[in-house]
Amino acid sequence: MSGIAAAAPAVHAHHDDRSFIRKYIFSTDHKIIGIQFLFVSLFFLFLGGLLAMQIRWQLGYPGRPMPGGGILPETMAPGGVILPEYYIQLVTMHGTFMVFFAIMPLLVGVFANYLIPLKIGAHDMAFPRINMWSFWSAFTGGLVMFASLFVPEGAARAGWTMYAPLSARHDLSGAGLGQELWSISIVLLGLSSILGSLNYITTIINNRTPGMTWFRLPLSVWALFITAILGLLALPVLSGAAIMLLFEQILGTHFFDPAAGGQVLLWQHLFWFFGHPEVYILILPAMGMVSDIVANGSRKPIFGYHSMVFALVGIGFLGWVVWGHHMFMSGMNPTLGSTFMVTTMIISVPSAIKVFNWMGTMWRGNLRFHVPMLNAIGFVAMFVIGGLSGVFMAATPVDMPIHDTYFIVAHIHYVLFGGSLFALFGAITFWYPNMFGKMMNERWGKIHFWLTMLFFNLTFFPMHILGMGGHMRRIYDPTQYNFLKPYQPMNTFITIAAFALFASQLIFALNFILSLRWGKKAPLNPWEDNGLEWTLPTPPPHGNWDRPPTVYRGPYEYSAPQVAEDYLPQAKKLPTDREPAAAPVAGH
Amino acid sequence: MAHATATVDVMRPPAPAERGVDVYNLKLGMWVFLASEVMFFTALIGSYIVLRFGASPNPWAQPGKVLSIQITAFNTFLLICSSVSMVKAYASIADGNVKLMKVWLLVTILCGATFVGIQVYEYTHLIHHGFQPSGYREGSELAELAAANPVPYGAATAGLYGSTFFTMTGFHGFHVTCGVISMTYVFIRALRGKYSQQDHRGIEVIGLYWHFVDLVWIILFTIVYLI
Amino acid sequence: MSWWLPLQGSTFAPQIDGLFIAILIITGLAFVIVEAGLIWFVIKYRGRPGRKGHYTHGSAKAEVIWTAIPAVTVVALGLVSNHYWKEIKGRDSIPADAYPIGIHAKQFEWQVTYPGPDGQLGTADDFTVRNQLHVPVGRNIVVVLTSEDVVHSFWVPVLRVKQDAVPGMTIRAWFQATVPGEYELGCAELCGMGHYRMRARVFIHTPAEFTAWMQQQIQGGATS
Missing domain, CATH: 1.10.287 (Helix Hairpins)
Known part of the structure; x- marks a missing residue:
């Protein structure tokens, strides 16, 4: 590691005279903000999981008192038996928390904030104070959403997609204040995402260190850049829609009220115009970080770096013209359906390119199965299933029987749990030493990975079969239907697997928490990675670099022939390297 | 940590070296933010267009029946003037005339504030006559007029009219208010001598925002009041 | 299973x-x-150990x-x-001779309106049955979907037919049943707390049975 020590520039003094509050609460340091997002969104991830367990209990054992459910009030689960009105709150809030307050902030809030400046060699974000507001806006939104669970009529009840007019009218849904709080919370979250995105975009465009050209950016940064563009342009649409929904409730407007000439499908178009870019917001950062981890674990340059970038950009463009595939059965003009089917089919191509390139990266590598690599391989293996099951729903005629059934539930969980969450387990383990200066436990990490892989598939794979059988989503009691009665043993099986899956996550939680205190002290570059972030001490000081580092090469120079080691950091100057021009060639 | 020898102040502003495109961070950030704002107003205006066209054959209220065109035309003129004065403020500081910049900035702030004031007056007036987000208030003057003349007053689409009118102009008014507050902040900084011929980024960036807000208003005025 | x-x-x-x-x-x-x-x-x-990856x-x-x-x-x-x-x-795919059945969805039931002897919806001899869809095999059927309150979705697994019923819209969906028997119709779009029990029975009759059922309904007077 002598080479790295030479490349590492001198670092700031550790005399940091900021007060505790400025340093850890109202911090403007991108790393602290990332870590704040990490703790908050892990809490919401846990909460979303708890809600999922209640959903599974009701589906596995309909009408039976839930163990420990006695603590819930009479309006939710008298005697521990979940009520239908509580059940639809559960499905609504599980989706809402997981999408908006767990996966999205984990991928973007945590890793965009933490990684972008470190990986491009910047001191901080372009606008550190706006960055702080971004966190506090999301935090307030999360708090409002959390509070909505405890208002008298309970939380919102119209599903996380909030289809109007069910979401717009309390007399039809039975909801109360919780519904308004949902809208307010989403507007706050949207504000947070917009503020965050404009920061990420500006920082990546303007604050790259000398030598860090566009095509030397790690794929994680590329992915976060495209994600930021999607977030910047999609979230205001959701905010606008959520505001209309809110006005529907508090001002008596008629946007979605057909009796006054309003249009019900308007909500769906607005929501999914946001919603499909959102799907890519939830997966692109995962793809980017997996690319970094797979190259590291394979000890090989990423296969087809440029086509990986173009695939990301392609998804970024195509993501805007596929939203109608959520509405094939909505009564939208069928000719539009054909158009959206074609665009949807085409958007699967960039995803396929990425999968093949990850495999190409592993091909003839020298694979190291550290915990991040295991999770990254798990990501590829599971994302493939999620991607392929999407083809079924893209084909409009096949969508007809499987739309709004457990097939789509299986699909989204293969993408968001099998995809995004596996990537997150990998990414958190990978950058944990950089964040906290400690290593997470390797053995427990592996146990967690294998148990999760097993129970994840036992939980979600059978849902494809339920969906093929016609099992509708969001139904409180499937045994109401004769044709679903034979599937009840499968529902019970899924429930047991889901409990085991949840229990397996406690291993990760404990590993995460206990390693903060008792973890092995992290060496300087524990994964022998090429990224700039590892030229700093762990954890990096406020302001990161004293002098910005200089970048001499792309991010994936593993097993390069010029050096004896099998990695060649971006900032390591070889005798043959020339100093870059003062400003990087910014892609033009 | 073994680098106690470094003496750099950790609190110094980050990223002094700005490179990439030839636009400084604040300006680039404002452009990026405005892209987001475009999407926000597109959502609102797009919904308005969809609802208005979707409502046919039920007619929309004719221009000038419910909303006063004269007063809003004056307001539009005021806002356009404020854009001009903003340009003047920027040109003055670019020429190094700080004093003139402050004058023009103050003119801009006053125009903006008057715009908001007139809009508040318009809203109270409309609500008094029975126009509100849910449509024409029952028993109000407007409701009676609409009952007597359903076509010119767009009686069947009154609910949509109220919903879209108040949402669009309300959010625009909110943006103007934010602009006035931000410009006041910039003005206070100008009084403290923070801007010079060499560095007047704050003026330029708030100007960008202000022109955007004006532009949105011209679109809104056209499609909401005139058509 | x-x-x-x-x-x-x-x-x-x-x-x-x-x-x-x-x-x-x-x-x-x-x-x-x-x-x-x-x-x-x-x-x-x-x-x-001691090996490097293939550098490409x-x-x-x-x-x-x-x-x-x-x-x-x-x-x-x-x-x-x-x-x-x-x-x-496709909008123009619905056969001209399709037999129309009106389905009005509301929280939480399906109101199925049959055209009566004249085969036309919207005439005086229409009659409505709650939560029962009766159709003959071998005949093109077009369901005319409307909704009272929120978005519902008409979903009959054996027919593979799904179509949302949207308030403010009239949506047509056609099919031709092939196997007589009793099946189920469910709501596939979350429509409120009773979503799970918004169920109807689907009877697919032979033509003779269907005619007999129709006769019986007409003579027995419209029931709902």
Whole structure:
């Protein structure tokens, strides 16, 4: 590691005279903000999981008192038996928390904030104070959403997609204040995402260190850049829609009220115009970080770096013209359906390119199965299933029987749990030493990975079969239907697997928490990675670099022939390297 | 940590070296933010267009029946003037005339504030006559007029009219208010001598925002009041 | 417990299931290639000390191949799907002779209106039955879907027919049932706390049975 020590520039003094509050609460340091997002969104991830367990209990054992459910009030689960009105709150809030307050902030809030400046060699974000507001806006939104669970009529009840007019009218849904709080919370979250995105975009465009050209950016940064563009342009649409929904409730407007000439499908178009870019917001950062981890674990340059970038950009463009595939059965003009089917089919191509390139990266590598690599391989293996099951729903005629059934539930969980969450387990383990200066436990990490892989598939794979059988989503009691009665043993099986899956996550939680205190002290570059972030001490000081580092090469120079080691950091100057021009060639 | 020898102040502003495109961070950030704002107003205006066209054959209220065109035309003129004065403020500081910049900035702030004031007056007036987000208030003057003349007053689409009118102009008014507050902040900084011929980024960036807000208003005025 | 698709009860079912199986084979192949490849690479290229990875940045040829093959496949799938889609849901695909049945969805029931002897909806001899859909086999049926309150979704698994019922819109969906029997109709779009019990029985009759049922309804007076 002598080479790295030479490349590492001198670092700031550790005399940091900021007060505790400025340093850890109202911090403007991108790393602290990332870590704040990490703790908050892990809490919401846990909460979303708890809600999922209640959903599974009701589906596995309909009408039976839930163990420990006695603590819930009479309006939710008298005697521990979940009520239908509580059940639809559960499905609504599980989706809402997981999408908006767990996966999205984990991928973007945590890793965009933490990684972008470190990986491009910047001191901080372009606008550190706006960055702080971004966190506090999301935090307030999360708090409002959390509070909505405890208002008298309970939380919102119209599903996380909030289809109007069910979401717009309390007399039809039975909801109360919780519904308004949902809208307010989403507007706050949207504000947070917009503020965050404009920061990420500006920082990546303007604050790259000398030598860090566009095509030397790690794929994680590329992915976060495209994600930021999607977030910047999609979230205001959701905010606008959520505001209309809110006005529907508090001002008596008629946007979605057909009796006054309003249009019900308007909500769906607005929501999914946001919603499909959102799907890519939830997966692109995962793809980017997996690319970094797979190259590291394979000890090989990423296969087809440029086509990986173009695939990301392609998804970024195509993501805007596929939203109608959520509405094939909505009564939208069928000719539009054909158009959206074609665009949807085409958007699967960039995803396929990425999968093949990850495999190409592993091909003839020298694979190291550290915990991040295991999770990254798990990501590829599971994302493939999620991607392929999407083809079924893209084909409009096949969508007809499987739309709004457990097939789509299986699909989204293969993408968001099998995809995004596996990537997150990998990414958190990978950058944990950089964040906290400690290593997470390797053995427990592996146990967690294998148990999760097993129970994840036992939980979600059978849902494809339920969906093929016609099992509708969001139904409180499937045994109401004769044709679903034979599937009840499968529902019970899924429930047991889901409990085991949840229990397996406690291993990760404990590993995460206990390693903060008792973890092995992290060496300087524990994964022998090429990224700039590892030229700093762990954890990096406020302001990161004293002098910005200089970048001499792309991010994936593993097993390069010029050096004896099998990695060649971006900032390591070889005798043959020339100093870059003062400003990087910014892609033009 | 073994680098106690470094003496750099950790609190110094980050990223002094700005490179990439030839636009400084604040300006680039404002452009990026405005892209987001475009999407926000597109959502609102797009919904308005969809609802208005979707409502046919039920007619929309004719221009000038419910909303006063004269007063809003004056307001539009005021806002356009404020854009001009903003340009003047920027040109003055670019020429190094700080004093003139402050004058023009103050003119801009006053125009903006008057715009908001007139809009508040318009809203109270409309609500008094029975126009509100849910449509024409029952028993109000407007409701009676609409009952007597359903076509010119767009009686069947009154609910949509109220919903879209108040949402669009309300959010625009909110943006103007934010602009006035931000410009006041910039003005206070100008009084403290923070801007010079060499560095007047704050003026330029708030100007960008202000022109955007004006532009949105011209679109809104056209499609909401005139058509 | 069936681990496969439900009974094929309409003319659409064989088409849709056929397409489903075609996609299953294609994606199944892709699935096997990727997963087997991953497992093979994991075993074959597992790290060994003193070894370095193969230093390559990729291959343009490989990129072209694995861009082109999925692209051609999905576009072909899209074209085939579109053919069936137009036949099933296209606005002009509904046969002119289709027998109309009005279905009005409301929280949480299906109000099914039959045209009576004249075969026309919206006439005096219409009658409405709650939560029972009776259709004859071998005849084109068009359901005219409306909704009272929120978005519901008409979903009969054996027919493979799903269509949202949207307040403020009148949506037509057609099918031809092929297998007589009693089945179920469910709501596939979350429509409130009673969503799970918004169920109706579906009776697919032989033509003779259907005529008899119709006679009985008309004589017994409209029931609801």
